[in-house]
Amino acid sequence: MAHSAPASADIDLEPLRAILNEHFNPENYQDSLELIVQACQEAQHIYGYVPKAATELIAEHLGVTTNRIYGLLTFYADFLTAPPGKHTMLLCHGAACYVGGSQKIVNYLDQQYDVDSGHTTRDGTLTVQYVNGCLGVCDLAPVAQLDHGPYYGHLTVESFEELLESLRNDDGSSEDSDETE
Amino acid sequence: MKLSSQQDFQAYAADARKNWDERFGGSRWIISVGVSECSKAKGVQDTLSNLELHLDNSGLDYEIRHVGCAGWCFAEPYIEVSPPDGPPIIYGNVVTDVVPELVQAFKNGQFPTENALGVRSESAFEGIQPLSEHPFMKGQRRLLMERSGVIDPESIEEYIARGGYSAFVRALTEMTPEEIVHEVKESNVRGRGGAGFPAGIKWESGRRTQAWPKYVVANSHEGEPNVFKDRRLIESDPHLVLEGIMIACVALETPHGYNYIGGEHVLALSRFQKAVDQAYELGLLGENVLGTGKSFHMRVRSGGGAYICGEGSALMYAIMGERGQPRTKPPRSVEEGVWRRPTVLNNTETYAAVPSIINNGGAWYADIGTDESKGTKLVTIQGPVKRIGVAEVEMGFSMRELIEEIYGGAKDGYTLKGIQMGGVSAGPLRMDQLDVGIDFESLDEVGAMLGSGGFVAFDESICAVDFARYLTRFNRYESCAKCTPCRLGNKALLEIVDKVRHGQSPADVAALIQGTSDNIIDLSLCGLGQVAPMPLLGMMKAFPEEFEAHFREGRCPQGQCTVSQPHIRLEPVAAD
Numbered sequence: 001m002a003h004s005a006p007a008s009a010d011i012d013l014e015p016l017r018a019i020l021n022e023h024f025n026p027e028n029y030q031d032s033l034e035l036i037v038q039a040c041q042e043a044q045h046i047y048g049y050v051p052k053a054a055t056e057l058i059a060e061h062l063g064v065t066t067n068r069i070y071g072l073l074t075f076y077a078d079f080l081t082a083p084p085g086k087h088t089m090l091l092c093h094g095a096a097c098y099v100g101g102s103q104k105i106v107n108y109l110d111q112q113y114d115v116d117s118g119h120t121t122r123d124g125t126l127t128v129q130y131v132n133g134c135l136g137v138c139d140l141a142p143v144a145q146l147d148h149g150p151y152y153g154h155l156t157v158e159s160f161e162e163l164l165e166s167l168r169n170d171d172g173s174s175e176d177s178d179e180t181e
Numbered sequence: 182m183k184l185s186s187q188q189d190f191q192a193y194a195a196d197a198r199k200n201w202d203e204r205f206g207g208s209r210w211i212i213s214v215g216v217s218e219c220s221k222a223k224g225v226q227d228t229l230s231n232l233e234l235h236l237d238n239s240g241l242d243y244e245i246r247h248v249g250c251a252g253w254c255f256a257e258p259y260i261e262v263s264p265p266d267g268p269p270i271i272y273g274n275v276v277t278d279v280v281p282e283l284v285q286a287f288k289n290g291q292f293p294t295e296n297a298l299g300v301r302s303e304s305a306f307e308g309i310q311p312l313s314e315h316p317f318m319k320g321q322r323r324l325l326m327e328r329s330g331v332i333d334p335e336s337i338e339e340y341i342a343r344g345g346y347s348a349f350v351r352a353l354t355e356m357t358p359e360e361i362v363h364e365v366k367e368s369n370v371r372g373r374g375g376a377g378f379p380a381g382i383k384w385e386s387g388r389r390t391q392a393w394p395k396y397v398v399a400n401s402h403e404g405e406p407n408v409f410k411d412r413r414l415i416e417s418d419p420h421l422v423l424e425g426i427m428i429a430c431v432a433l434e435t436p437h438g439y440n441y442i443g444g445e446h447v448l449a450l451s452r453f454q455k456a457v458d459q460a461y462e463l464g465l466l467g468e469n470v471l472g473t474g475k476s477f478h479m480r481v482r483s484g485g486g487a488y489i490c491g492e493g494s495a496l497m498y499a500i501m502g503e504r505g506q507p508r509t510k511p512p513r514s515v516e517e518g519v520w521r522r523p524t525v526l527n528n529t530e531t532y533a534a535v536p537s538i539i540n541n542g543g544a545w546y547a548d549i550g551t552d553e554s555k556g557t558k559l560v561t562i563q564g565p566v567k568r569i570g571v572a573e574v575e576m577g578f579s580m581r582e583l584i585e586e587i588y589g590g591a592k593d594g595y596t597l598k599g600i601q602m603g604g605v606s607a608g609p610l611r612m613d614q615l616d617v618g619i620d621f622e623s624l625d626e627v628g629a630m631l632g633s634g635g636f637v638a639f640d641e642s643i644c645a646v647d648f649a650r651y652l653t654r655f656n657r658y659e660s661c662a663k664c665t666p667c668r669l670g671n672k673a674l675l676e677i678v679d680k681v682r683h684g685q686s687p688a689d690v691a692a693l694i695q696g697t698s699d700n701i702i703d704l705s706l707c708g709l710g711q712v713a714p715m716p717l718l719g720m721m722k723a724f725p726e727e728f729e730a731h732f733r734e735g736r737c738p739q740g741q742c743t744v745s746q747p748h749i750r751l752e753p754v755a756a757d
């Protein structure tokens with residue numbers, strides 16, 4: 001799924017450069033190493049994934065190699081190295097959500113869409129990341145968080161299907177989507 | 182403002198207390214709204230704007246303030262109403278629909294009993310019971326969560342007004358490092374991350390190792406799939422954790438503190454960072470703190486979703502910008518930790534206990550709990566119970582009381598089957614095994630584990646084999662793949678369980694599972710591998726008849742496993 005990132009020329013690096021200049025000023029090589037993950041988090045925050053051009057900028061800014069950065073990007077589950085779909089969803093698969101039936105939704109995504117954690121549906125609507133730990137809002141289990149914003153609680157396969165349908169039909173903004181119960 | 186002496190601090194604290202008293206003793210209505218990750222998920226932002234709207238229209242003289250989470254996730258979003266004359270009342274489940282009626286009632290000088298959790302007072306008020314009588318609160322003993330839901334987590338002044346940083350200042354100005362370690366040793370507070378190693382002994386070894394610089398690190402990674410205590414504590418009272426780490430820095434005579442917070446805990450990260458910034462502004466962190474000539478610095482680091490980074494050595498590699506993979510020990514981290522220097526690493530909750538130990542003395546703390554397990558423990562529950570939340574109970578508290586009283590037992594329509602213990606590192610307790618104390622020893626004795634205190638209630642509809650598979654899959658997925666027994670052993674274990682789930686148990690499958698597990702347990706490098714098979718073994722031990730039904734009859738009594746859905750049954754495989 002990775003390695004289909006657009007050419008580096010398409011990426012506006014200025015916002016990342018500004019943040020790096022302001023907040024990432026290592027005093028020595030140790031500091032540089034400590035800051036890599038956070039710099040990548042900033043990049044993912046800005047672009048929705050960590051583009052190759054961003055890793056090159058981070059490497060240059062911190063004085064580390066891009067190989068070292070990719071070593072971390074591929075180790076941590078949270079990072080995406082390819083552009084996500086129109087929406088990104090964190091689907092909690094913690095124990096509370098499992099007990100509440102999240103496995104059924106995971107199976108549904110697998111069987112209906114051939115989608116696993118970190119994958120995007122073929123129509124580009126949704127990238128799903130399974131939260132192997134816990135979103136910590138267990139009262140709503142099974143729960144998913146859309147675009148780092150609204151939560152959708154007490155999910156069933158049916159309500160999940162409806163949610164996907166509504167995402168497919170809307171044209172990009174999830175601003176006024178309400179939490180479903 | 183920067184405080185430059187102990188007297189400065191005392192004066193600041195006195196002012197803060199005075200401001201607090203005046204604020205809550207005035208003629209204003211103070212409406213405190215709990216804003217944390219779980220209340221945000223449940224729509225607290227809407228509640229806030231609606232409250233503002235209706236209070237504005239009501240003509241009441243009011244002030245809305247934000248506080249943290251008080252542990253009652255089941256009642257989010259909640260508000261605490263402090264009327265000008267009368268005790269503060271807590272209302273739960275204050276969704277937008279409830280707001281207009283509530284505000285109207287307040288205007289009329291009435292306090293509805295509906296949705297009221299309790300009143301902060303010794304006796305009932307307007308028919309509302311004291312909060313301490315609420316079944317969720319009754320059995321709890323709150324030391325760490327004393328300020329959670331009471332103070333604004335983003336205000337250092339409120340923390341200090343409620344006694345905060347007095348322990349740090351005392352440790353810094355009135356105690357020698359040896360005395361601090363002595364108190365922590367005497368308290369016998371043990372590691373809250375799961376292993377239960379006495380913190381005082383760790384600190385002492387850290388002091389004894391003569392290599393500089395030294396580091397103090399807090400483990401706030403919390404990557405298990407079933408616990409959310411540390412992040413709630415940091416979201417609600419970040420300064421408490423920070424103060425604990427700072428006291429450890431004083432004891433270790435080092436300026437270098439770290440807190441490693443899981444990258445997915447967004448609000449905890451931002452609130453802790455804010456707490457650090459405020460401590461710098463006030464001069465509690467920085468150079469020459471309070472004129473003592475000593476410096477203290479705090480760095481916040483975070484990872485990106487890898488459970489293994491909660492393991493001590495892996496966490497330190499993660500801080501150092503390496504892949505978070507554990508290494509063999511010795512050397513232990515107190516000898517070679519972050520940047521190969523002596524490092525004292527404790528759990529968030531352990532550090533949070535330190536300020537009260539310094540304030541009240543180690544002996545006081547050692548009086549709480551059981552003979553071997555001291556103090557209180559934060560516990561969380563998940564699954565179909567009535568009251569989901571974070572509770573704090575004295576060590577040795579009855580597990581049955583916790584589940585049935587505090588958490589309210591099974592939700593209507595559910596029958597509980599068991600409680601999964603110790604995160605993903607131990608087996609479950611059946612409902613008939615709940616008469617056991619919540620402490621390290623008692624739970625070890627019955628083959629469960631206290632771990633980090635995350636419990637999962639599961640009901641009769643859950644198949645023990647499928648649940649065991651879920652827990653095994655977690656460990657298999659989260660294996661860092663450095664050592665072979667864990668990387669391949671857990672994969673093999675998962676394959677065996679999957680065969681069982683598909684009604685194709687190999688011959689003598691129980692022995693095969695046991696043998697594979699033994700190899701993983703004996704040969705793995707770190708704590709993750711060494712306990713990875715435990716949930717499966719524990720489930721087998723607790724629910725043997727269910728496993729037997731799968732093994733021998735190819736039948737899933739709960740109808741959850743693929744075995745009971747013939748249309749997706751796998752092709753038969755060659756006999757093993």
